[in-house]
Amino acid sequence: MGKTDVATEAHGESTGLVFHPLDQFKVTPLFGDGPVAFYTITNATLWMAIAVLCVIAVFVLGSRGRALVPSRSQSIAELFYGFIYKMVEDVTGHDGVKYFPYIFTAFLFIFFANFLGLLPLSFTPTSHIAVTAVLGFGVFFIVTIIGFVKNGVHFLGLFWMSDAPLALRPIIAVIEVISYFVRPVSHSIRLAGNITAGHAMIKVFAGFAAIAAVAPAAVVAISAAYALEVLVAGIQAYVFTILTCIYLKDALHPAH
Amino acid sequence: MEGNIAQLGQFIGAGLGAIGSGLAAIGVGNVAANYLAGALRNPSAAASQTATLFIGLAFAEALGIFSFLVALLLMFAV
Amino acid sequence: MTDTTTEAAHTAADAANTVADTAHDAAAAVAHGAADVAAHGAEAGGAAMPQLDPSTFSNQIFWLLVTLVVIYFVLSRIALPRISAVLAERSGTISNDIAAAEELKVRAVEAEAAYDKALADARTEAARIVAEAKAAIQADLDAEIAKADAAIAAKTAESEKAIAEIRANALTSVTEVAKDTAAAVIEALGGAADAAAVDAAVAAQMKG
Incomplete structure (x- = not known):
């Protein structure tokens, strides 16, 4: 830690700039100071709670009318529902539909956390590897268990390419096993890394805005980066969900 | 500006790690370009392959993010 | 004095930090002056990349x-x-x-x-x-x-x-008229009408 402080300060002292691009990811208690115990109400708690409120607002208040011809808020809820439902059905097939509520839960959490994180001064839970690792490894373990429960030993057929030349199959199997166990790592780091990178990038540009000469360029760069981040927030939620669906499909239908 | 040799190594490593992000950009561009080429050749099949496009983009981008992460770790966490 | 306040702030902010770490921070504080370290001391400690702070x-x-x-x-x-x-x-x-x-x-x-x-x-x-x-x-x-x-x-x-019928009647009438006429013509010519000869002549004429 000390070394890092030195590094940051060295930058700060030599250029007159102070970069703290990672300060926005800090988890701090909302009420008072002190250590962060697992039950402490922190800013992470706050923004997760806001995400829950958004879900409730869209899906409980929005669908309250139960109208045959939907109101605007109801169409938003139906749009989300139809989008993810179709994705689950298309990718996993008909027997994957019963896992739809779980996938939908993960999608909505990531989606709203990503977008709420784009608000200034907010905190982004999905930028934390702890959060995304729980999601990623949760998906990994659940999918693996489903695979073994549904298919028994045949689930291992996922790693045995029966249409490859016989000599190559063991090698392919090793590669497949490694790639299978890398899945949760890449699944979680992809999300956290994308969000962290984007937010840190915006902060770095914001640091440059302190210099009057480059401030206009910095503002343009921030706007462009922000637009990209809006895109990334949606795409990463989508990608996380569709990869979950693909993993689930592998578990339900392991035969290649 | 005092420093030490380890810090020097960190910064150089971070810079090298950032090259990986640029290489990932090439990969992402490749995915998008080939999708576009295929879509122009056979527009009717394009819509059904957007999911594949996004998955390909995500995989390509994830590797760039990994190298960015290495740079970030070298800068701030080692 | 600055050193002690910084260290106190830091300990308050992150009680879980190890003594060695704190000492390290304090050393950094000595090297770089009070203001910077006060700012960093308020950062709640841990790794500088908050994502990697296990606490x-x-x-x-x-x-x-x-x-x-x-x-x-x-x-x-x-x-x-x-x-x-x-x-x-x-x-x-x-x-x-x-x-x-x-x-x-x-x-x-x-x-x-x-x-x-x-x-x-x-x-x-x-x-x-x-x-x-x-x-x-x-x-x-x-x-x-x-x-x-x-x-x-x-x-x-x-x-x-x-x-x-009429024709038949007429025929008979014609025969009679012809006989009468023939007898009248013969008398007028001064002859004596022989009835039988007249009849024969008329019949012969009528046939023809």
Whole structure:
């Protein structure tokens, strides 16, 4: 830690700039100071709670009318529902539909956390590897268990390419096993890394805005980066969900 | 500006790690370009392959993010 | 004095930090002056990359699980049943409407077919009636014509008979007139009329 402080300060002292691009990811208690115990109400708690409120607002208040011809808020809820439902059905097939509520839960959490994180001064839970690792490894373990429960030993057929030349199959199997166990790592780091990178990038540009000469360029760069981040927030939620669906499909239908 | 040799190594490593992000950009561009080429050749099949496009983009981008992460770790966490 | 305040702030901010770390920070503070370190001391400590600070992991994981469970129950208990019911109802309504429209269309086609059939029936009926009437008229006409022909034939026969009678009468009359005339002519010429000779001559003339 000390070394890092030195590094940051060295930058700060030599250029007159102070970069703290990672300060926005800090988890701090909302009420008072002190250590962060697992039950402490922190800013992470706050923004997760806001995400829950958004879900409730869209899906409980929005669908309250139960109208045959939907109101605007109801169409938003139906749009989300139809989008993810179709994705689950298309990718996993008909027997994957019963896992739809779980996938939908993960999608909505990531989606709203990503977008709420784009608000200034907010905190982004999905930028934390702890959060995304729980999601990623949760998906990994659940999918693996489903695979073994549904298919028994045949689930291992996922790693045995029966249409490859016989000599190559063991090698392919090793590669497949490694790639299978890398899945949760890449699944979680992809999300956290994308969000962290984007937010840190915006902060770095914001640091440059302190210099009057480059401030206009910095503002343009921030706007462009922000637009990209809006895109990334949606795409990463989508990608996380569709990869979950693909993993689930592998578990339900392991035969290649 | 005092420093030490380890810090020097960190910064150089971070810079090298950032090259990986640029290489990932090439990969992402490749995915998008080939999708576009295929879509122009056979527009009717394009819509059904957007999911594949996004998955390909995500995989390509994830590797760039990994190298960015290495740079970030070298800068701030080692 | 600055060193002690910084260190105190830091310890307050992050009690879990190790003594060695704190000492390290304090050394950094000595090297770089009070202001910077005060700022960093307020950063709540831990690794400089907050994502890698293990002291916050349990907190985030706990609240993440709480959040996911809440979202899951909100969705599965309230939102999803509602939305799927609405969607099912809507698709049911739409398919019902489409089915009703199909049925109406079928009925319209049936009605058109029935109309066409009725029209065709009426046409054939009319044609039949016309033909019948024509046939009846023809029959009447034929009967009348036959009757008229018969009447005409009867009249003709009668007339011929009458003519034949008249002719026969006339023949006898001619013979008598010729005899009388011949006798008168002979007397006028001064001869004596021999009745038998006159008759023979008249008969001979009449034959020729």
